[in-house]
Amino acid sequence: MANLSAVITADMVNSESSWAKELGKRLEQTIYSAQGAAKVFFYRGDSFQVYLPDPYSAYRLALKLRTEAILFEKDRPEVHTDVRISLGIGAVELPITQLATAQGEAFVLSGRGFDELAKTDMRLNMHCGQDSTQIALKTISLFTDYLFHSLTTKQAAVLEHLLNHRTQVETARLLKKSQSTVNKHVQSMGWKQLEELMALYETSIQLINNHG
Numbered sequence: 001m002a003n004l005s006a007v008i009t010a011d012m013v014n015s016e017s018s019w020a021k022e023l024g025k026r027l028e029q030t031i032y033s034a035q036g037a038a039k040v041f042f043y044r045g046d047s048f049q050v051y052l053p054d055p056y057s058a059y060r061l062a063l064k065l066r067t068e069a070i071l072f073e074k075d076r077p078e079v080h081t082d083v084r085i086s087l088g089i090g091a092v093e094l095p096i097t098q099l100a101t102a103q104g105e106a107f108v109l110s111g112r113g114f115d116e117l118a119k120t121d122m123r124l125n126m127h128c129g130q131d132s133t134q135i136a137l138k139t140i141s142l143f144t145d146y147l148f149h150s151l152t153t154k155q156a157a158v159l160e161h162l163l164n165h166r167t168q169v170e171t172a173r174l175l176k177k178s179q180s181t182v183n184k185h186v187q188s189m190g191w192k193q194l195e196e197l198m199a200l201y202e203t204s205i206q207l208i209n210n211h212g
Helices: 017-034 055-074 105-117 131-149 153-163 168-175 179-189 191-210
Strands: 002-013 039-043 047-052 082-093 124-127
Touching: 002 017, 002 055, 002 105, 017 039, 017 047, 017 055, 047 055, 055 082, 055 124, 055 131, 055 153, 055 191, 082 105, 105 124, 124 131, 131 191, 153 168, 153 179, 153 191, 168 179, 179 191
Parallel strands: 082 124
Antiparallel strands: 002 047, 002 082, 039 047
16 A cells, blocks of 8 residues: 655764764654654664655655754754755555555655765655656745744754744744744744645645645
């Protein structure tokens, strides 16, 4: 049985054995809190793969993972942490018992995209099997990379809450910051543009579903 899903293949950028395990635990918590039905497989210490039965949530999860990695810098300002993510969208063969042996288009596209990332400076790319929708996914990936390239830990602290559907008022209260300070970060990080990218991603998944 095949089902449209999403697969993330990723690794930690600039990872070191002294802190990679700790960051890995934070990323794993982020995955399960965002998507309880996900399956996660860590390998080589700093690399991991995630199967998401709901492809609509995959892009937001990718944003959350990169945000969490940047927040990790607060405790280690001497290193620049990030996550390199390849997202594949397509059919997978069910049932999935182990990710290491799972098969399907989403796994193939995710793995192939990850190999491409290793040859570039990009930290995110997304692939599907439809050429027309692929153009939109590439545009989303490029613009996301542009916005995250200069994301600070202070902006990431705000973004973490926004990605969890909290308002600016709630975020200011939780961070113990003024609303004007939070709004300043919201404007400078390009949150409005990220919201539009998330909406465009969801539209792209709907197109894939309609032509599946």
